[in-house]
Amino acid sequence: IYKDLNDVNFPIEKTLAGIQAAKDAGIPSIKINVVVKRGVNEKELIKIAEHFKGTGIIVRYIEFMDVGTSNGWRLDDVVPSRQIVEEINRVYPIEPLNPNYTSEVATRWGYKDGSGELGFISSVSEPFCKECSRIRLSVDGKLYKCLFATEGFDIRQMLRGGASDGEIEQAIGRIWTTRDEHYSEIRTEETVKARTGKRIEMSYIGG
Incomplete structure (x- = not known):
């Protein structure tokens, strides 16, 4: 198994x-x-x-x-x-x-x-979207506000362009304050089908 x-x-x-x-x-x-x-x-x-x-x-x-x-x-x-x-x-x-x-x-x-x-x-049977405080950085330099997100925010340019820690922190803060994802609360077989081919792979964000 x-x-x-x-x-x-x-x-x-x-x-x-x-x-x-x-x-x-x-x-x-x-x-x-x-x-x-x-x-x-x-x-x-x-x-x-x-x-x-x-x-x-x-x-x-x-x-x-x-x-x-x-x-x-x-x-x-x-x-x-x-x-x-x-x-x-x-x-x-x-x-x-x-x-x-x-x-x-x-x-x-x-x-x-x-x-x-x-x-x-229990993110399927008992979603905890409202309490979630996790953000993820993919291997190609994108921030994802949700494990089930279909797109991320590219901050690789900042990371490679010499931005200060403070500037990066402010950018992440701006991204996070726009967070309204609650996919686990609306998940159905139909919403899954609608997102086919658009979901981020776990191997890119490490879980």
């Missing part, structure tokens, strides 16, 4: 070894993102929780989103976070935790036995 999902035949063993190496190096707050797609990996969610329970590593379950143009997204493929919470809670009782900071995108849950934490990112 893991090889099918990563699309490059990369073995899970190497990823797990990399996670362990990060832990051994003392990197704090390691988070494992798990995108959940119906009919593909939803039956593995308890096993993933079990693997990292008690290790200090946080698993974050992410609803399947229509990011980019190549993942064949359908609303029917989305497993709502509340369903995942219910399934895990039946096996390992969990309870909600307070957010670490305002506008945190993942809702936090902790095992009642104190053995760790889980996160849930």
Whole structure:
């Protein structure tokens, strides 16, 4: 399943070894993102929780989103976070935790036995557009005010043209103050189709 999902035949063993190496190096707050797609990996969610329970590593379950143009997204493929919470809670009782900071995108849950934490990112079933405070810089120097944006603001010229930090900060501020994106709140199968071929690829903005 893991090889099918990563699309490059990369073995899970190497990823797990990399996670362990990060832990051994003392990197704090390691988070494992798990995108959940119906009919593909939803039956593995308890096993993933079990693997990292008690290790200090946080698993974050992410609803399947229509990011980019190549993942064949359908609303029917989305497993709502509340369903995942219910399934895990039946096996390992969990309870909600307070957010670490305002506008945190993942809702936090902790095992009642104190053995760790889980996160849930629910941008499809429970959009958080109004609280979002994230802006993204693509590899070609464009700022995107939304993960689902169809176009960005080119600031590469400023970055390469010797603009001061203050000038760049002001430019970003002007871009952000015009933000009115709320795509996750209006997402339907039809809005997805209307945006086909126009969405920024995840590999350009790093998630």
